[in-house]
Amino acid sequence: MTTEEPLLEVRGAAVSYRTRAGTVTAVDGVDLTVRRGEIVALVGESGCGKSSLGRAVLRLEPLAGGEVRFAGVDLGTLSGTPLRQARRRLQMVFQDPQSSLDPRRTVGQIVERPLKVHRAGTPAQRRAKVAETLDLVGLGSRFLDRYPAALSGGQRQRVGIARALVLDPELLVCDEPVSALDVSIQAQILQLLLDLRERLGLALLFVAHDLAVVRHLADRVAVMYLGRIVERGAVDEMFALPRHPYTQALLSAAPVPDVAVERARSVPLAAGDLPDPLAPPSGCAFRTRCPHARPVCAEVTPALVHDVACHRQDELPPFVSPIIHSGG
Template sequence: MSKAPAAAGDTLVKTAHDPAVLVRARDLTVDFKVPVRGALRPARLRAVSGVDLDILRGEILGVVGESGCGKSTTGRAVLQLIRPSAGSVTFDGVELTTQRGGRLRAMRRRMQMIFQDPFASLNPRMSIGELIEEPLLVHSGGSAGERRARALETMDKVGISRQWHGRYPHELSGGQRQRVGIARALVSSPEFIVADEPVSALDVSIQAQIVNLLESLQEDLGLTMMFIAHDLAVVRHLCDRIAVMYLGTVVEVADCESLYTRPRHPYTQALLSAVPIPDPDVEREREQRILTGDVPSPLNPPTGCRFRTRCWKAQDVCAVTPPVLADAGAGHQVACHFPEDPGPADPGSPVKPTTATSANQ
């Protein structure tokens, strides 16, 4: 298929970079202005605060955390669907935050997004074929026949019957609509996909089908993926590495097995202790770590460590100095002044959080 011609002056310039890293974010920050009753000026809400992430070629990086922690905003900022307030995002060595117009459009052909809600993300006035072919009109050009052939080929890949080509979204189930959303993301042959909670709006019976589809597509096409989710069981099944977010910051990054069996950050320990274990004997023996208090408002986050107001290990330094994401060995990074000693752990066994001796600050 012929590609749309690039505009004059749209040449992309690469900088020196680690070839193993496809996407790199440094000090990524996203602010929103929100109205405040009685105030003359809107307040600043920092949804993402100084996030550092490396996404390696061919891997699936899971991003997890509570609702409102900044997962989806981070994904959209990486794709430049939301412009960052500060920081850097590079894709294959190209700085994205400085790109505009045709240059950014050329990069977006290589980066696509699968949205959370298949009921809201598809235009009800467009047929399934038109929806899948639309990215080709924007990024690749080609004749109507070429676009149709490419759309039908992509429908085959995601398990959509070709007879649906002329149907409309309201005629499909939720799982079928999400397959259409996946086809839209794949049709332009991207290298990187952000999947923003792609199964959370679906019935439980359909979720496994979509997760298995994403896994097989990633393996067959060699995709790099950022998988945003709150279901820790799904993330463990699908992802190679996991980044844990809390109140706009990344608090821990590790490979999947290491994070689930040897969590270093207190917040990660609390998240994992809430995941049920099928074995009732193991479930009874492990210690439950229940967080107290509410998540602080991002309009007025705590000083120092943002988790300290709910942390059982917090000490005076936590209120003064924000912890930085530091290497803890074996590819494990943690942002905590008092990280948990990993110790030995059997693969798949729960790790009991240690009891803290210090009070919350």
């Protein structure tokens, strides 16, 4: 192979849930790649399917269609030992460190647990690995015997990250790892993730509902709306020139630090709430909130063309990004 294959390659992934009210297609034909050492953000409103996709990547959720390939291997073809070995290489960091850490276990026990589950190393080797990993996340061995209740929110999330790192994974799926934290702590955790990428060559699939959070973190962004990717691209390009009306709406909705810019910016584009996922709109799912919708948008589901799924992408008025012009 001349070009390096992607670390993670998701093709046509679908995830659906049967509920008493009907079937929800939470993820509907998503294609996504993450290369080694790359940070890819998955962004969109609550309920658009980000966590479902993240969990499907880790095979915590079954795929209703499509495939997930990791380092060239279709994870769906693996079982037993090969699946266990593959699973070590991709790990998850959860949103709420409070509820994802067992309150009855010490930090040392929590971080050691994946090593025990995978029967890795001798007890002495495991202790050394746990101490090393706690150093890596900026906590250090003095935290070994503490319980989660004695930690701050940021420290708890560092423990969650240490637990995910202790098996030396190549990819972390981070599901809104900072949204439960104070803004000042958020920045520290994002910086830690960037440092870990530098030092370990780690790749991240980073789930967020807020575009602003990923601006200084991600290399590429995929924007989801009701189970589908509506736009994807390099993060700088997307902030400078968002091309899908939904991405434009997300950027317009992001808070702007500059008061003058805040006042002058365009009115939010997306009115109303997310449609009922049990009965999504025909055609383009965003059309019910889109100021640029035309009859064709109700009839034909737009495919991703040049990384944008919009029938009208070549006819939209120029978008002035409030964030770019704030200089922030």
